[in-house]
Amino acid sequence: MARYVGPACRLCRAEHTKLFLKGERCNSPKCPINKKRPSPGKGPRERMKKMSDYGIQLREKQKLKRMYMLLEKQFKILFDKAERMKGITGENLITLLESRIDNIVYRLHFASSRSQARQLVNHGHIKVNGRRVTIPSYLVRENDVIEVHETSKKLVNIKESLKQFSRSGVSPWLELNPDEMRGKVLALPRRSDVTELADVKEHLIVELYSR
Incomplete structure (x- = not known):
């Protein structure tokens, strides 16, 4: 099965948040997020561009998907399962991922x-x-x-x-x-038990897949 084999810290920089992909390094001063390094491959002008609603929803999905190290097909299977469950789809998705x-x-x-x-x-x-x-x-x-x-x-x-x-x-x-x-x-x-995901807005992922 295909999987991401590039630098893990690059993914954190792309999402502007810690994804906790490298264990203890993520809590150390060596973490690129602590150093406030810019997103990979983007110049100052690109960083100033305002994101569309779709772009914001997509980034939220990518953030969660990368945090749990899943490919798109794996993530979508879990989302479909969460949608079929009783309750709030976004919260069901977090429960399944955990x-x-x-x-x-x-x-x-x-x-x-x-x-x-x-x-x-x-x-x-x-x-x-x-x-x-x-x-x-x-x-x-x-x-x-x-x-x-x-x-x-x-x-x-x-x-x-x-x-x-x-x-x-x-x-x-x-x-x-x-x-x-x-x-x-x-x-x-x-x-509410998953404090690591306090900044994740799972309702945006639901909106993305509902388009």
């Missing part, structure tokens, strides 16, 4: 970024309810138990990532036992 197993692995601090979490899932290092899951798009459910496979608990990357738990904890809808490298989904996330 429920992906690669995101859960990232939220539980088994990985320092979503791209690293996806790699762990692809390589069979993660189990859900005692069974290996190798599909990053797998959607977890309430009360699911997510853990690192026994043979993978010695991996240095996972041990280093878990150190973040003592500094920031986990999301309120998750619980984690860092010693056993095991977590549990207490409930599916609500929109």
Whole structure:
């Protein structure tokens, strides 16, 4: 499957916000957003142009899509599923994005970024309810138990990532036992639980797909 393999920081600069694609670097002074570097490939005159309504909606979709490292087809499949669910489509979309197993692995601090979490899932290092899951798009459910496979608990990357738990904890809808490298989904996330997306206006994405 095709995927973006270019510089991750370039995507953050394009969206003028942190997408948290490079783990600890995103919270360090080295982050290009902290340095207020301009968008890639744009001169001063281009940056001054006013965006159309369509352009604003498109940028919001690109921001969310890039944050979760999804391609357009993957993102649209989730949006269509969110639209069929009861409730507000935009909030349903956030819940589905957060429920992906690669995101859960990232939220539980088994990985320092979503791209690293996806790699762990692809390589069979993660189990859900005692069974290996190798599909990053797998959607977890309430009360699911997510853990690192026994043979993978010695991996240095996972041990280093878990150190973040003592500094920031986990999301309120998750619980984690860092010693056993095991977590549990207490409930599916609500929109208000995902503070990282406070600046995301998901209703603009709904408007974009409704055109």
